[in-house]
Amino acid sequence: MSSYLYRLGRSSAAHPWRVVSAWVLLIATAAALASSFGAPMRDDWDVPGARAQQGIDLMREHGVGGFASARVVVHDRDGDALPSAEVDALTERLRGLQHVAEVGPARLSGDGDTAVLTVQYAEPITHPDLMGNIEPLQGAIAETIDAGLQVELGGDVPDTAGEPIGGTGELAGVGIALLILVVALGSAVGAGLPIGVAVAGLAVGSSGIALLAATMSVSTSAPMVASMVGLGVGIDYALLLVTRHVENLRLGHDAIEAAGRAVATSGRSVVFAAVTVLVSLMGLRLAGLSTYDSFGLATAIAVVCVAAAALTLVPALCRLGGRRLLPRAVRRNRPLRTREPLTAGWAARVGRRPLAWALVSLGVLLVLAAPVLDLRTWPGDASNQPAGNTTRQAYDLVAAEFGPGANGPLTVVVPTGAGDVAQSVAVLDADDRIASVEPAVTTPDGALSIITAEPTFGPTDERTPDLIDDLRAALPAEVEVTGWTPYFNDISNMLQERLWLVIAFVVGVSVLLLALMFRSVLVPLKAAAMNLLSIGAAYGVLVAVFQWGWGAELIGVDQSMPISSWMPILQFAILFGLSMDYEVFLLSRIREDYLRTGDPRGSVVRGLSSTGRVITSAAAIMVVVFLGFATEGDVVVKQLGLGMAVAIVLDATLVRMVLVPATMSLLGHWNWWLPAWLDRLLPTVRVEVEEEPVPERELVGV
Numbered sequence: 001m002s003s004y005l006y007r008l009g010r011s012s013a014a015h016p017w018r019v020v021s022a023w024v025l026l027i028a029t030a031a032a033l034a035s036s037f038g039a040p041m042r043d044d045w046d047v048p049g050a051r052a053q054q055g056i057d058l059m060r061e062h063g064v065g066g067f068a069s070a071r072v073v074v075h076d077r078d079g080d081a082l083p084s085a086e087v088d089a090l091t092e093r094l095r096g097l098q099h100v101a102e103v104g105p106a107r108l109s110g111d112g113d114t115a116v117l118t119v120q121y122a123e124p125i126t127h128p129d130l131m132g133n134i135e136p137l138q139g140a141i142a143e144t145i146d147a148g149l150q151v152e153l154g155g156d157v158p159d160t161a162g163e164p165i166g167g168t169g170e171l172a173g174v175g176i177a178l179l180i181l182v183v184a185l186g187s188a189v190g191a192g193l194p195i196g197v198a199v200a201g202l203a204v205g206s207s208g209i210a211l212l213a214a215t216m217s218v219s220t221s222a223p224m225v226a227s228m229v230g231l232g233v234g235i236d237y238a239l240l241l242v243t244r245h246v247e248n249l250r251l252g253h254d255a256i257e258a259a260g261r262a263v264a265t266s267g268r269s270v271v272f273a274a275v276t277v278l279v280s281l282m283g284l285r286l287a288g289l290s291t292y293d294s295f296g297l298a299t300a301i302a303v304v305c306v307a308a309a310a311l312t313l314v315p316a317l318c319r320l321g322g323r324r325l326l327p328r329a330v331r332r333n334r335p336l337r338t339r340e341p342l343t344a345g346w347a348a349r350v351g352r353r354p355l356a357w358a359l360v361s362l363g364v365l366l367v368l369a370a371p372v373l374d375l376r377t378w379p380g381d382a383s384n385q386p387a388g389n390t391t392r393q394a395y396d397l398v399a400a401e402f403g404p405g406a407n408g409p410l411t412v413v414v415p416t417g418a419g420d421v422a423q424s425v426a427v428l429d430a431d432d433r434i435a436s437v438e439p440a441v442t443t444p445d446g447a448l449s450i451i452t453a454e455p456t457f458g459p460t461d462e463r464t465p466d467l468i469d470d471l472r473a474a475l476p477a478e479v480e481v482t483g484w485t486p487y488f489n490d491i492s493n494m495l496q497e498r499l500w501l502v503i504a505f506v507v508g509v510s511v512l513l514l515a516l517m518f519r520s521v522l523v524p525l526k527a528a529a530m531n532l533l534s535i536g537a538a539y540g541v542l543v544a545v546f547q548w549g550w551g552a553e554l555i556g557v558d559q560s561m562p563i564s565s566w567m568p569i570l571q572f573a574i575l576f577g578l579s580m581d582y583e584v585f586l587l588s589r590i591r592e593d594y595l596r597t598g599d600p601r602g603s604v605v606r607g608l609s610s611t612g613r614v615i616t617s618a619a620a621i622m623v624v625v626f627l628g629f630a631t632e633g634d635v636v637v638k639q640l641g642l643g644m645a646v647a648i649v650l651d652a653t654l655v656r657m658v659l660v661p662a663t664m665s666l667l668g669h670w671n672w673w674l675p676a677w678l679d680r681l682l683p684t685v686r687v688e689v690e691e692e693p694v695p696e697r698e699l700v701g702v
Contacts, residue, residue, distance in 0.1 A: 005271075005311070009263025012315040013256045019316035023200055023309065030207035038210030042131050044217035044290045045124075050490035051472070055413040055482025062443045064450060067101070068125040070137060070155035072117040073394040074106075075401075077150055081112035086147055091117060093140040099123050099130060109401035116398060116406075118155075125156045132220065134158050154382055154394030156484075172628055177235060177621040189324040190242055193317050198234025201309030205230055205302035212297060219291045222298035224637065228629050228644075229299050229574055232622040233277065233581065234306030237270045239621070240585060241314040243614045246325055255322060259315035267311055269588045272517055273581040274307040276510055280577030283506040287498045287569050289491070295570060343612025343657070347605040350658060351665040358662035361654045368537035368650070371544045377496065378460050378562040379488040383407070384635040387558055399458065405435050408459030410468070411483035412451040412475070414440070421449045427474045428453045433467050459485040460562055465493075492565040502569050506576050507532070516682055517584070518591055519674050526663055527587075530655045531579040535572055538647035542567070542639060555630055555638055564636045571640065575647045582619065582656055586611050590664070591672075600668040604661050612657075619652030 012019045047053055060067065072094065076082055087106050094103045094117060101122040106115040119137075123130060134153060141151040174195065181191035209223050244266040248258035281303070284296035318325060350357045382391035398406050414424050421440050428437045428451065438452040457463055468486050475481065507528050514524035542563055544550045549560040590607030597603060623645045630641030664671050674682075 003264075005267040006260045006264035008311060009267060009315045010256055010260035012263075012312050013259035013319040016316035016319045019312055020320075023313055027200065027203045027207075030204045034207035034210035037214055038207070039214040040128065040131075041213055041218045041220040041223060042126050042128065043219050044126060047289060047487075047491060047494070049288055049494060050487060051480070052482040052487035052490045055411065055480030056487070058413050058415065058448060058480065059411075059450070059482075062445055062447050064441075064443045064448065067123055068121040068127070068130050068156045070119040070121075070153060070157040071394060071398070072119065072137070072141060073152045073154060073397045074115045074117070074144060075150040075152070075397050076113040079111065079113050082108070082115055082149070086144060086149065087115050087117075090141065090144050090151075093143070094119050094137075097136045097140060099127065107402070111401075114397060114401040116402070119157075121157075126217065130157050132157075150393075150397075152390045152394035152397060154391050154398070158391050158394075159382060172624075172631075174231075174625070174628075176624040180617055180620050180624070181235075181239065183617075185242065185246070185325070187325050189321045190246065190326075193242055193314070193321065193325075194235045194238035197238040197309050197313045197317065198231055198306055200313060201234050201306030202227060202230045202302060204309075205305035208301040208305065209298045212294075212301065216294065216297075217290055218294040218298055221636070222294045224629070225295055225570070225574075225640070226298040226302040228626065228641070229277075229578070230302030230306050232625045233274070233303060233578065234310065235621050235625075236581060236618040237273070237307055237310035238314050239618050240266045240270060240614055241310055242318065242325065245315070245318045249323070249326060255319045259318050262318075263311060263315055265588075265592075269584050270307055270310055272513070273584045274303055276513055276580040276584065277303050277574075277577030279509045279513065280506045280573045280580075283502045283509075284569065284573050286502050286505055288494060291566070292569065296573070299574070343616075344605055344609035346612075346657060347608040347661045350661045351601055351605065354662040354665040357658050358666070361658040361662070362533070365533045365537045365650065365654060369533070369540040371540040371548070372536055374547065375539065375543050375568075376462060376547060376562045377492050377565040377568065379491055379565045380561075380636055381407075381459055381484075381488070383458065383460055383559075384561045384564075386556065386635075403435055403454065403456070404458035404461075405455035408455065408464070408485035409483060410453045410455065410471070410481055410485060412453060412471075413480040413482060414449040414451065414476075415478050416447055416449075417478075421451070424451060424475055424479055427471070431467070431471070431474075433457070433463065455485075459488065465489050488565075495565050495569055499569050499572070503572060506573060510576065510580055514580070514583070514587075515674075515678075518587055518672070519679065519682075520672050521674055521678070522667060523587060523671055527580070527583045530659055531576050531583070531651070533659075534579060534647050534650040534655050535575050537650050538571070538575065538643045539563075539568065541646045542643045545642065546635075546639060555642060557635065557638065561635065564639055566636065567639050567643065571643050571647075575644060578622070578644075578648065579651045579655075582615050582651060585615055585618075586656060586660065594672065600671060601665050604664045608657075608661055615656060616652060619648050622648050 072090070074082060074087060074090065091103050091106065094100060097119075099121050100119055102120045104118045104120070106117050108115050121130060125131060134157060137153055137157065141153070144151050178191055178195060181194060182188055185191050205226065206223065209218065209226060212218055241262050244262040245258050248261045249255070253261065278300050281296040281300045284292040382389075382395040385392040387393075395407055412424055412428065414421050425437055425440065428434050433456055434453050435456045436454045440449045440451045442449050455464070455467060464485060468481060468489050471481050511524040511528050514527055515521065518524070545552050545555070546557065546561055546563060552558075552560070586607060589611050590603050593603035593606045594600060626641045626645035626648065628641070630638050630645060632638060632641070
């Protein structure tokens with residue numbers, strides 16, 4: 001691989017305009033293909049393994065439900081009784097909408113100032129005319145709003161529209177990232193290069209995701225996750241290569257040779273770091289949900305594209321940038337004072353008392369991870385949206401006027417011959433957690449009886465899982481308890497069960513890859529354990545902020561809530577791969593130095609010294625990018641952004657700056673121990689190459 005990457009770097013630098021032109025053509029072609037053959041994103045909500053899906057399928061078979069629905073909540077702000085003529089007129093307008101099968105009778109509150117109209121569609125929510133499209137509903141309610149009444153939208157169709165991504169936080173994050181790069185590289189040209197490369201790769205990746213959507217259902221949230229990860233790792237990969245290129249320039253190599261050496265050395269780290277991210281993303285397929293398949297594939301496309309951009313565009317642009325990549329003082333040949341990098345002094349200090357430092361950092365991580373013991377997950381609903389969102393206002397109005405359980409009714413499906421319907425009604429009536437039970441409705445073909453029951457509490461209440469389990473145990477075996485609340489409960493249970501399978505796969509394959517790269521047993525195991533610690537601590541912070549409400553108002557959250565069921569698996573797969581990025585970057589330099597000197601402790605100091613600034617800068621960039629997403633209104637996006645930012649902070653500080661040097665100092669030569677039989681069994685894949693040593697002392701201003 002070394003010779004191939006070396007030739008790739010030299011060739012790209014030798015013909016920079018060809019490479020740049022090729023990427024411009026690639027971006028334009030990909031955009032044209034996406035425009036012509038791409039498809040919109042759509043969520044696939046069917047989960048064959050969920051028990052609630054059986055009840056939904058039964059209702060669909062007999063044409064009485066299981067399709068998309070919407071709620072229109074009408075409220076008089078003055079508390080006066082709603083005019084029946086206005087409600088009737090709204091009902092007729094809703095019935096006239098495309099794909100609407102029925103609009104049930106209005107449900108009025110006790111004081112008459114609130115009405116709920118349920119719109120039943122004849123199509124599933126994945127229908128392209130329905131998914132996220134609330135314009136027809138908005139048109140139907142416009143006259144009612146003009147009449148002075150408050151009208152809010154809830155249910156499936158408005159929920160799929162989601163909270164729009166503003167983009168302000170992300171743009172601010174990119175701006176801060178640019179400042180970080182200027183400080184780290186000391187050059188405006190060098191600072192803009194990694195961001196430009198990442199954006200170019202992401203442009204191709206975004207078109208690839210649109211084309212992917214033409215072949216399978218791609219979650220509406222997948223492009224956002226792919227952009228978040230792609231932008232972060234793309235800047236990191238490019239920064240690593242630019243930093244190595246600048247080092248080679250300062251060693252006296254010309255631009256073409258410097259580019260070839262940079263891609264041959266740091267390019268290896270980029271390749272293997274990208275591979276570890278891809279392996280982690282492929283672990284999402286083990287979750288058993290098509291939504292995760294789309295998350296994994298979409299993000300993988302983005303990672304591959306930004307990695308390809310880094311390996312080809314960086315050497316080309318570095319050639320064009322020439323000496324402008326160097327700090328101004330270096331370009332003007334000013335005499336510079338030298339000083340030992342702070343990271344070198346820090347690594348030496350940790351190495352003098354490694355056990356104490358390791359115990360302190362381990363204690364901090366365990367304290368931060370402790371709230372995980374109280375972790376409670378739920379897929380999320382309108383109650384978690386910002387207070388100004390129409391779905392949140394509809395949710396709050398229904399809870400206030402009809403009781404919290406009205407937002408999460410249970411649908412009990414009783415097939416003919418599955419026992420007396422009255423028996424099922426009696427079971428529901430006997431449970432004091434059920435607030436009301438509506439009369440059973442029989443399908444036109446007489447095959448099913450449908451019973452609707454409302455709990456005394458909302459769907460996100462911690463008592464909901466027990467209620468659903470108890471009802472399923474008490475009702476006849478053929479009777480199905482379904483609806484969105486049982487459906488979400490089943491998804492949450494499935495994801496909790498699959499989490500450990502995903503963790504085992506991702507950790508196992510990542511450990512194997514690291515063993516191949518670094519010819520060691522202890523280094524991969526230690527890296528996996530540290531990554532698990534930092535991810536666990538990030539989960540603990542999420543529980544403290546979102547479940548316990550500690551500082552939640554600082555990120556725009558106005559109430560406590562469970563952690564989204566989608567988060568643990570998704571965050572684990574992404575974060576484990578990203579954490580391995582830094583592990584590969586750092587260990588590559590340490591391994592290079594160890595093979596050259598045979599000094600186990602000195603190689604740690606020198607390796608951390610040479611990579612400390614780039615890893616710190618890369619982590620800081622990724623943190624500000626993720627925090628930019630944490631400013632968005634959608635709570636799931638907030639949880640994802642904040643959790644990933646916290647994990648990267650911990651990984652770049654406590655793990656890379658303390659635990660890694662401490663444990664490697666304790667282990668000494670044992671870091672690189674590999675049994676002879678395993679050495680023969682494992683194929684040889686080297687990350688490091690022999691080259692001229694990088695200066696141990698850095699110049700001020702670089």
